[in-house]
Amino acid sequence: MSTLKIFKKRKNVNSNSIWRQPLAIVGISIIVIWFILAIFAPWIAPYDPYSQAGDKFVPPSAAHWMGTDELSRDVLSRVIYGARTSLPYALLLVVLSATLGSIIGAISGYFGGKVDSFIMRLTDVFFAFPGIILAMAVAAALGPQIRNAVIAVTIVAWPIYARLVRGLILNAKQNDYVTASSLLGSSSIRTLIVDLRPNISGPVFVLAALEVGNALLLLSGLSFLGLGAQPPTAEWGSMVSMGAINFDRWWVGLFPGLAILTAVLAFNFIGDTLRDALDPRTAKALRN
Amino acid sequence: MKEILNLKDVVVEYERHGQKIRAVSGVDLTLKSGEILGLVGESGCGKSTLGKAIVGILKPTVGEVTFDGMKVKKLTRGQRPKHLRNLQMIFQDPYGSLNPRRKIGSQIIDGLLVGGMKKAAAMEKAVEFLARVGLPKDANDRYPHQFSGGQRQRIAIARALAAAPSVIIADEPISALDTSSQAQVSNLLVKLVEEFDMGMVFISHDLSIVRRISDRVAVMYLGKIVEIGTTTQIWENPSHPYTRALISAIPHADGSSFMPSDLPGDVPNPMYPPTGCRFHPRCPVALPACAINEPEFVTLSDSRKVACVLQKAGTPPNSMIIPG
Amino acid sequence: MKLLKVTDLTVTLATSSGDAQAVRNLSFDLGHGEILGIAGESGSGKTMTALSLLGLLPYKGRATGSVFFDGREILASSKREYRDIRGKDIAMIFQDPMTSLHPMLTVETQLTEHLRHHRKVSKDSARQIVLELLNTVKIPDPAAALRAHPNQFSGGMRQRIAIAMALACEPKLLIADEPTTALDVTVQAGILKLLHQLRDERKLSIIIITHDLGVLSSLADRIMIMYAGSEVESGKTSELLTQPRHPYTKGLISALPGLSQDGKLLTSIKGMPPELGNFASGCAFHPRCAFAESSCSQALPPALDISDSHRIFCPINPFAQKSDITS
Numbered sequence: 001m002s003t004l005k006i007f008k009k010r011k012n013v014n015s016n017s018i019w020r021q022p023l024a025i026v027g028i029s030i031i032v033i034w035f036i037l038a039i040f041a042p043w044i045a046p047y048d049p050y051s052q053a054g055d056k057f058v059p060p061s062a063a064h065w066m067g068t069d070e071l072s073r074d075v076l077s078r079v080i081y082g083a084r085t086s087l088p089y090a091l092l093l094v095v096l097s098a099t100l101g102s103i104i105g106a107i108s109g110y111f112g113g114k115v116d117s118f119i120m121r122l123t124d125v126f127f128a129f130p131g132i133i134l135a136m137a138v139a140a141a142l143g144p145q146i147r148n149a150v151i152a153v154t155i156v157a158w159p160i161y162a163r164l165v166r167g168l169i170l171n172a173k174q175n176d177y178v179t180a181s182s183l184l185g186s187s188s189i190r191t192l193i194v195d196l197r198p199n200i201s202g203p204v205f206v207l208a209a210l211e212v213g214n215a216l217l218l219l220s221g222l223s224f225l226g227l228g229a230q231p232p233t234a235e236w237g238s239m240v241s242m243g244a245i246n247f248d249r250w251w252v253g254l255f256p257g258l259a260i261l262t263a264v265l266a267f268n269f270i271g272d273t274l275r276d277a278l279d280p281r282t283a284k285a286l287r288n
Numbered sequence: 289m290k291e292i293l294n295l296k297d298v299v300v301e302y303e304r305h306g307q308k309i310r311a312v313s314g315v316d317l318t319l320k321s322g323e324i325l326g327l328v329g330e331s332g333c334g335k336s337t338l339g340k341a342i343v344g345i346l347k348p349t350v351g352e353v354t355f356d357g358m359k360v361k362k363l364t365r366g367q368r369p370k371h372l373r374n375l376q377m378i379f380q381d382p383y384g385s386l387n388p389r390r391k392i393g394s395q396i397i398d399g400l401l402v403g404g405m406k407k408a409a410a411m412e413k414a415v416e417f418l419a420r421v422g423l424p425k426d427a428n429d430r431y432p433h434q435f436s437g438g439q440r441q442r443i444a445i446a447r448a449l450a451a452a453p454s455v456i457i458a459d460e461p462i463s464a465l466d467t468s469s470q471a472q473v474s475n476l477l478v479k480l481v482e483e484f485d486m487g488m489v490f491i492s493h494d495l496s497i498v499r500r501i502s503d504r505v506a507v508m509y510l511g512k513i514v515e516i517g518t519t520t521q522i523w524e525n526p527s528h529p530y531t532r533a534l535i536s537a538i539p540h541a542d543g544s545s546f547m548p549s550d551l552p553g554d555v556p557n558p559m560y561p562p563t564g565c566r567f568h569p570r571c572p573v574a575l576p577a578c579a580i581n582e583p584e585f586v587t588l589s590d591s592r593k594v595a596c597v598l599q600k601a602g603t604p605p606n607s608m609i610i611p612g
Numbered sequence: 613m614k615l616l617k618v619t620d621l622t623v624t625l626a627t628s629s630g631d632a633q634a635v636r637n638l639s640f641d642l643g644h645g646e647i648l649g650i651a652g653e654s655g656s657g658k659t660m661t662a663l664s665l666l667g668l669l670p671y672k673g674r675a676t677g678s679v680f681f682d683g684r685e686i687l688a689s690s691k692r693e694y695r696d697i698r699g700k701d702i703a704m705i706f707q708d709p710m711t712s713l714h715p716m717l718t719v720e721t722q723l724t725e726h727l728r729h730h731r732k733v734s735k736d737s738a739r740q741i742v743l744e745l746l747n748t749v750k751i752p753d754p755a756a757a758l759r760a761h762p763n764q765f766s767g768g769m770r771q772r773i774a775i776a777m778a779l780a781c782e783p784k785l786l787i788a789d790e791p792t793t794a795l796d797v798t799v800q801a802g803i804l805k806l807l808h809q810l811r812d813e814r815k816l817s818i819i820i821i822t823h824d825l826g827v828l829s830s831l832a833d834r835i836m837i838m839y840a841g842s843e844v845e846s847g848k849t850s851e852l853l854t855q856p857r858h859p860y861t862k863g864l865i866s867a868l869p870g871l872s873q874d875g876k877l878l879t880s881i882k883g884m885p886p887e888l889g890n891f892a893s894g895c896a897f898h899p900r901c902a903f904a905e906s907s908c909s910q911a912l913p914p915a916l917d918i919s920d921s922h923r924i925f926c927p928i929n930p931f932a933q934k935s936d937i938t939s
Contacts, residue, residue: 111365175384175385175387176379176381176384176385177384177385177386177387177395179345179363179377179379180377180379180385180444180447180448181398182363182368183343183344183345183363183368183373183375183376183377183451184368184373184376184398184399184402184447184450184451185367185368185370185373185399185402185403185451186367186398186402187365187366187367188365188366190402194390194394194398195387195390198387198389198390199387199388199389202389324876330796330797330798330799331766331767331796466653466654466884467653467823467867467880468867468880468881468883468884470878470880471867471878471879471880472880474878475876475877475878478876478877479877493796493797494869495797496826496868496869496870497869497878499869499870500869500870500876500878501876533798534797534798537797537798537800537801538797538826538870539800539801539804539824539826539827539829539830540826540829540830540870541825541826541828541829541853541865541868541870542829542853542854543829543849543850543851543852543853543854544829544850545830545850546829546830547801547804547805547808547830548797548800548801548804548805548830549801550798550799550801550802550804550805551798551801551802552802554766554768554769555766
């Protein structure tokens with residue numbers, strides 16, 4: 001009976017609204033550029049990233065736009081090739097931790113009781129540690145390899161998804177449609193998969209988008225500490241590490257650092273816009 | 289008409305802030321196939337809670353619900369037993385009873401898939417059910433938000449039909465709808481009851497609609513049924529003082545200067561119900577004994593049941609002249 | 613002289629697809645101590661009519677026409693002038709009493725504050741007045757009620773407190789928008805009885821807005837039926853409800869479950885009321901009308917007097933009788 005329906009127009013929120021947001025456009029463009037660079041690296045990069053011909057520590061010049069590093073390798077080429085390591089691993093990380101965290105969170109939220117208490121206490125423990133410390137511990141224990149760094153960061157990152165999904169499930173459980181499914185004879189597993197999953201995938205996706213930046217930072221951080229990508233792999237984090245040691249050769253660390261910065265910012269822009277688009281309250285503001 | 293639903297001494301308690309609240313305090317009820325039983329009462333009477341207990345969403349603290357000869361068990365994490373799936377519910381909120389992220393078709397066939405039917409055959413059946421409730425077959429591919437409240441209720445009914453229900457508990461199914469949708473959904477339920485010889489418990493606070501479609505009516509007050517009889521009996525000659533108050537509070541849209549009578553006071557807090565007859569503090573004809581003894585549920589000569597000390601078993605309804 | 617005379621009221625609202633008229637050339641009046649019921653489905657414009665009388669239209673909404681209240685024109689009032697009118701001359705209560713009541717303040721604070729905003733009274737006098745008001749609206753134990761918060765009361769009691777607040781500054785007109793829709797039927801009866809009493813004892817004029825014809829039958833002296841922002845029929849309650857003449861009114865009455873006893877199936881008017889901005893041309897009801905002819909879509913329907921206390925807006929007048937003034 002509301003008479004103030006004047007401003008209501010129900011529209012399915014789809015990605016069209018994302019295209020209208022400037023930040024998201026910037027973010028997507030940056031990521032697309034990095035992907036193109038990563039895929040076509042062998043044709044785009046001016047030099048072989050491992051080639052040590054030429055001089056060490058050449059400042060940015062016409063021949064080497066970003067200079068060369070401590071082993072005479074072209075920084076620009078290494079930055080471009082670095083995208084081939086950093087980006088895919090960051091995305092893999094997010095997929096792994098989101099999946100693991102969602103499943104754990106779903107079990108926790110749906111079954112409740114002791115299972116739920118146990119899992120929540122577990123996430124409390126994980127949250128008590130700063131991510132990088134925990135990741136360092138795991139990576140160090142497993143041995144310095146990029147694969148182990150991925151495992152380490154996954155272990156650090158899953159709780160945040162678990163918490164989210166648990167909350168979403170607790171909420172969704174209360175809806176009549178879940179009761180209706182049970183009345184029809186649906187089992188819990190079926191309800192979880194068929195009824196509840198579609199309601200949690202949206203927010204999980206948004207969280208994942210926001211977390212890619214974090215994942216990239218953690219991964220780079222581990223590599224910076226020597227626990228991730230091993231030399232001679234071109235990886236932004238380890239490159240920044242060498243840059244920190246050779247601080248006076250500012251180009252060695254700055255460019256890979258900027259690469260990390262742009263990628264993380266880009267993912268954050270996309271994630272923020274996605275979140276606004278999916279939240280019914282801010283979605284309206286976006287559409288007008 | 290066979291008896292398809294039987295409630296005996298049903299008590300439903302729940303906890304809130306550490307305190308136990310008895311929402312339903314001892315209800316006996318029967319329902320036959322092909323019959324529509326209206327369950328009415330005002331806020332706090334427990335009719336919705338009773339509806340949930342009948343279907344198994346809540347477990348009776350005491351007492352038993354028997355459906356088609358079998359005891360109704362509470363919903364668990366496992367699958368609801370096959371024989372209980374013929375006992376279905378329609379919910380009040382048309383927006384919460386359908387999953388916003390699933391297509392209509394997939395939601396309607398849930399009952400069929402769980403029963404072992406293959407997807408292709410189930411989708412064909414879904415089209416049949418949609419037609420039965422008056423919706424076109426392309427609705428299968430759409431999402432709930434593309435439909436109005438009335439249409440969503442009809443979809444919810446189609447979904448319930450997939451379980452071949454013999455009893456439907458309709459918990460305020462039309463309260464959230466506009467007038468024309470109310471008529472449509474109500475008519476649909478009436479037709480389905482007749483077509484499938486179903487029993488239906490129609491829970492509602494809209495007395496006018498209950499009067500039109502129910503065969504019998506049960507009136508609840510503060511967790512207890514105070515009177516059950518045929519619709520005609522209840523409306524034309526209510527015997528319980530609360531029923532009288534309820535009926536005479538209904539406005540008449542006939543242009544006469546009929547002023548509905550009000551019932552002074554408030555519904556007591558279910559945590560602290562009055563002693564004796566729960567209605568006695570507000571009852572215009574209460575006797576001193578009413579504060580002490582809870583009245584028995586007696587059967588009058590016209591087969592209706594009422595719980596009031598002024599009515600004697602086996603006699604016609606006492607028309608209760610107000611003493612004084 | 614009439615307390616309220618509304619002439620050609622038109623309310624235009626800003627929607628996401630442009631301007632739309634929620635109320636179109638509406639005219640009605642109200643005498644002192646008279647109760648007028650405005651009935652219609654959602655989208656009929658009944659609430660916007662009420663809000664325009666109080667200058668409470670939504671952002672970018674505008675009203676034109678004339679609202680002559682208590683001897684003066686108030687439609688073009690400034691914000692400050694409206695603030696004076698609201699509560700003091702015209703008060704309003706809503707379907708949800710919590711629209712008027714603050715959940716965090718005690719009853720005493722809210723009511724006395726409101727009172728002292730409009731009238732120059734001391735704190736003690738205000739308290740006295742509020743106590744009397746709570747008595748008038750039949751709140752049991754008013755002294756205890758003063759110290760309580762609104763959420764400690766039932767829905768019916770809250771509505772009574774909202775009415776007390778509305779009466780605090782002795783308005784001449786009370787507008788009640790669906791005041792009992794959310795209440796149980798016995799509680800509703802209490803509120804209707806109270807409103808009736810207030811009219812009898814204080815000569816309070818009331819405009820009651822609802823879709824429930826039963827409520828209007830009990831309370832209103834006259835009824836105006838609205839559809840798509842315009843009046844379709846108005847008249848004395850008994851006349852209008854026993855002899856409805858407009859096809860829409862007839863449809864509404866036939867759809868009432870309580871009145872006819874023919875079997876279990878309910879009837880309703882085919883189709884749905886139109887959405888704002890999508891009104892049909894000419895008579896907005898013609899797409900759903902069984903008696904519509906081509907002339908109905910071409911021009912706005914003229915007023916036809918049935919008697920001197922009953923009129924309809926319809927070019928066809930399908931149920932015309934010889935006794936009608938205009939046939």
